[in-house]
Amino acid sequence: MSTPSPPGSERRRQLRQQRIRERLRNSWRLVVLLALSGGLGYGLLRQGWMLSGPSQVEVIGSELVRPKHVVQAAQLTFPQPLLALEPKRIATAVVNALPVEQVQVRRLMAPPRLRIELVDRQAVARAQRRTAKGIEQGYVDRFGHWLSIRQSRALATKGSKGFLVLGWQPSYRPVLALVLAQRERLELGSDLRQIRFDPGGNIWLESASLGQVRLGPADGQLARRLEVLGHLQKQLPAQIKARRLPSIDLSDPEQPELGLPGPAAAPPQPPS
Known part of the structure; x- marks a missing residue:
């Protein structure tokens, strides 16, 4: 003969299964939310913050250097994801190729543009x-x-x-x-x-x-x-x-x- 279950054990088992199912549902919701957020963020980074041409390259502080000179010196191509640009690499390329002694490169998001601050050589x-x-x-x-x-x-x-x-x-x-x-x-x-x-x-x-x-x-x-x-x-x-x-x-x-x-x-x- 089987031993009868203690009073309330079936109820406890059902509650455990219910909690497990709830955790699984919450986990799936989190995975879906992360996937949607990641996809949205990736799309925004790739398509929302893009440099479409040299007009989005700002050069300030120089009497001689123009955006086209920076584009040539840094070998920039367009369209270009803004966050894929490396400010340090651009600064090194500009200071080595152009008559400037100081270069600061900043990526600006709203609106998307690349700002190059220069100090001319004297x-x-x-x-x-x-x-x-x-x-x-x-x-x-x-x-x-x-x-x-x-x-x-x-x-x-x-x-x-x-x-x-x-x-x-x-x-x-x-x-x-x-x-x-x-x-x-x-x-x-x-x-x-x-x-x-x-x-x-x-x-x-x-x-x-x-x-x-x-x-x-x-x-x-x-x-x-x-x-x-x-x-x-x-x-x-x-x-x-x-x-x-x-x-x-x-x-x-x-x-x-x-x-x-x-x-x-x-x-x-x-x-x-």
Whole structure:
């Protein structure tokens, strides 16, 4: 004989089954809701926030760069999902290809557009470089980047006629940037006439008060040579500066060689 079930057990079993069915229904509702939300979100991202053309690319802060230049530099194609764009990649491409020193890229949703905020490079010196077609004239910015005449047309009036950089090459850019960064600290600002890279890789400065200064090669001692130059600029007697040294050799910064000027000419005597 089977043992009779305790009172109420059937009721409890039915309640458990009911709770299980309710949980299953709730789970299915959640899955359907997530699927609908995901599909709606995906469709909105893919179709709602789209860049259809260059007209949705904004460029602000630059006198030279236009949206078409940014599109070309970043190799943007349209239509383009806004959220698929990588601001860091675009900024890197723009700063490497265009005459700008700072780039900030922002994706804006309402209305969908790409905003590029730029700071133009500022020409600080005239420059020359040798190319396959001969000597090319241009400018350099404070980071040592080359700026062509065309690129600098709107910028070249901003303090870029003080001195000349000769023999510019891409490999010299970091060295040039270091010298340019140090010139004010070393009080060479208005005194500097020329920075020259000779074919052997040596760096020469021409100063109004110190004359020709050989800084030597672009090696690890360059910063020390610049420190010694700043010391000489401050410590050399005014009488020597006024007579203009023929040259200073700082190839060995611990033993600078000064080519001393000849005796100053005697002032003319008044007629007796």
